[in-house]
Amino acid sequence: MAAATPHSPPPQLSSPFLEYIRAPGGLDKVVLRGRRSCSVEIRLFGGQVTSWKNDHGEELLFVSSKAIKPPKPFRGGIPICFPQFGTQGNLEQHGFARNRLWAIDDNPPPLPVNPAIKAFVDLILKPSEDDLKMWPHSFEFRLRIALGAGGDLSLTSRIRNTNTDGRPFSYTFAFHTYFSVSDISEVRVEGLETMDYLDNMKGKERFTEQGDAIVFESEVDKVYLAAPSKVAIIDHDMRRTFVVTKEGLPDAVVWNPWDKKAKAMQDFGDSEYKHMLCVEPAAVEKPISLKPGEEWKGRLGLSAVPSSYCSGQLDPLKVLHG
C-alpha cells in the first residue's frame, strides 16, 4: 500500500489495536494501543517511532521540544540510520531512510510473531529515482514495529538486496534510540564496561572501557564494538531501568551531546541534554554486505522495568546473560 496522499482515504487497518491518524505535512502516523495506557506512535515520515508510553501513560522516549518538521529529520524517538551511520560514507549524515516517507506494507513476507502480540504494524521503504542516483542500489527495507502484551516495544528490520544487475551492496545501520531520563548525571549504563569502543570525539580512535558502569559527566559519542546482546540503562531518580536487547546488530552507540553541542544544535533545547540518552544498537564497524536476493534481519527490543528490579544494583551478569 502506498502512503496516503492528502486526498486519498486513510488506509483501513484491520485491527482494534491500530489507528491511522492523518496529519498535514507528511506527519501521518499509526498508533499501536496495548493494555491500559500503553501505546506507540509511528510517523510514516522516517518510519520513525516518536512515542512509547507505559501502562500509566508515561512517555519513555525523548523527543525534543524544538524538533523540526519534515523534510528535516525529527530529533527524538527512534530514527532509523540507513544505509549509512554517521558520516561514514558519502551520503548525508545517518543516511536517507530517516528522511523519507515510508508506506504501510499490507502484505509482508511471513515473520514469526509471538501470538500474544496483537498490536503491530509493518512498514516498507523502497528507493526513489533520486535515492538511486545517490546510492545506486535497489532494496526493500521492511520494518515491523510491535507493542508486546507487557508494554515492551520491538522493531524488526529486514533489508533485502533487490538489485537486478548482480551487484552486492554494503551498508551501516543504527536504531538511533533516544531514551527519556530524569537527570543524565544520575544515570548509569551497565553491560558495556570492559568493551572496546571507537571514540567519535577522538577521530574514531579505539579505546577499552574501564571496569565500572558508564556514567555521564560530559559529552559522550562512542561506538562500543561487539557489545553484548543486552544493555541496561538505570535511571535512579525515575526508579526505572530500560533493558535494551539487540539481535543481528553487533555494536552499540552511546551519545549525549552535553551543554556546548546542545546549544549549537538548532533542533534541540539548550538544557534538553539533561533529559535524554541515546543508546543505539547498530552495525557500524563492519558494514553489512548483501548479495542480490539476500536478506538481513536486525532486531531491537525495549522494555522498561521498575527499579525494584535494579534496587540492589542490576547484576551485570544478568544484564549480559540473563
Ligand SMILES: O=P(O)(O)OC[C@H]1O[C@@H](O)[C@H](O)[C@@H](O)[C@@H]1O
Ligand atoms: O544530529 P544527528 O544527525 O541526528 O546526529 C546526532 C548524533 O548521532 C549519534 O548517533 C552520533 O554518534 C553523533 O556523532 C551524532 O552527533
